[in-house]
Amino acid sequence: MSLLPAWLAFDGFAWPWCLLLCLLPWLVRLLPPIIGDQQPALQVPWANRLQQVAAGNRGLVSPHKFPWLAWLAWCLVCVAVARPQQLGPAVAPPQAGREMMLAVDLSGSMGEEDMALGGRAVDRLTAIKAVVSDFLDRRDGDRIGLIVFGDRAFALTPLTQDRASVRQQLQTMVVGLAGRSTAMGDAIALATKRLQQQPNPEKVLILLTDGVNTAGTLDPQKAAQIAKQAGVRIHAIAFGGDGAAVSLLGFQLPLGGGDDVDEAGLARIAKVTGGKFFRARDTGQLVGIYQEIDKLEPVQRQGQAVRPLIERYPAPLSAALVLGLLAVLWPRRTA
Known part of the structure; x- marks a missing residue:
């Protein structure tokens, strides 16, 4: 030193x-010194x-x-x-990540309390916030944006590397913020529009919903074709319990009603864009799905420091x- x-x-x-x-x-x-003429040149x-x-x-x-x-x-x-x-x-070179949009369903059914988190029954949106927040912690290097959809689709955050702001917007979401219906096709179209403007070839949309398309102006299958042409890869997650019971402290609590999730339609959307379809019936399965997406969409780690x-x-x-x-x-x- x-x-x-x-x-x-x-x-x-x-x-x-x-x-x-x-x-x-x-x-x-x-x-040698310069010796000049010693005779005066001018009187x-x-x-x-x-x-x-x-x-x-x-x-x-x-x-x-x-x-x-x-x-x-x-x-x-x-x-x-x-x-x-x-x-x-x-100094280590920056990580090379992906352009990734998260589209979250905020329709009325997301308020159903058929999930368990930390030993207590919670609604679906609360479980999603916890799992997605943990997912954001592992995506260092990605530029991430957040879209919510109900009657219409809205962009809460643009594509950014500031994951703290994305997490903050995620925590402020409430059921019904964008309406009580499910405009799934509009959400895909809005995410595709934001992603196709980016030069990065790695463009990913993670679509999470617990229902079927009941609103909006664009059919989800048509929107998936547009996403495919724009080079956007969609991983679709169908989320929600079977409507029968939720496990809490070792007991099964009965719940009424059943889920109407368009699993076949979501699977087609994922397949046509080169993505993968997932089904999550509880919080544990949702955690495993986001861990699987981490493997499917790995972040390129930092190179050798200089x-x-x-x-x-x-x-x-x-x-x-x-x-x-x-x-x-x-x-x-x-x-």
């Missing part, structure tokens, strides 16, 4: 041969005054009488020209300027 301050420490020179220029003043001093009445002025101008530097301050300033200039460099801290070169020439160059000024002004002050 260097004992010098950070702005003085360096590990080497880019052009070390420039240090040989430090000898240039002595080489100039070895040159003027003020010649004696000119000689006195010339003799009194001792602040000028002569190559045959090189002051030590000026020589030191010259050496520092040579050091700066040689470009002293220091290895900076290791240490950038930091230029350290400003310090010797600044010192050379200060010493050069002293070399010129100091003789004048002591004259």
Whole structure:
């Protein structure tokens, strides 16, 4: 570890041969002096005054009488020209991820409390928030956007690497925020529109719903064809219990009603775009599905770290300027 301050420490020179220029003043001093004609070329009445002025101008530097301050300033200039460099801290290249949109169904059926989380019964949306939040923690390097859909589809967050803002918007979602119906086709179309504008070829949509398409202007199968043409890969998740019971602390609590999930339609959507269809009937299965998606859509990890070169020439160059000024002004002050 260097004992010098950070702005003085360096590990080497880019052009070390420039240090040989430090000898240039002595080489100039070895040159024979220039002997001029001793005969006066011009007779003027003020010649004696000119000689006195010339003799009194001792602040000028002569190559045959090189002051030590000026020589030191010259050496520092040579050091700066040689470009002293220091290895900076290791920097890893950024991770190469995907453009990923998360489309979450907020229709009325997402409020059914047929899920278990932490030993208590919760509604489907609460379970989704917990699982998707954990999924976001593992997607370092992706640009992620969030879409919700009910009667219509809305983009809550654009594609961004700020996963904290996506997680914040995720936690603020409530059932019925976008309406009580399910505009699945519109959600696919909106996600495709946002994704196809990106240059990254890895475009993924994770579509999560617990129902069938009951609203919107675009049929989900037609929207899937558009997504395929745009290079968007859709992983479709059908979520929700069977409507019979929920497991809580080892007991099966009966629940009324049944689910109407278009599993066949979701499977076709996934297949036509090159994605995969999943069925989750409880929170544990949903966790496993997002872990499986992590394997299907892996984030390229950081490459080998590199240490950038930091230029350290400003310090010797600044010192050379200060010493050069002293070399010129100091003789004048002591004259």
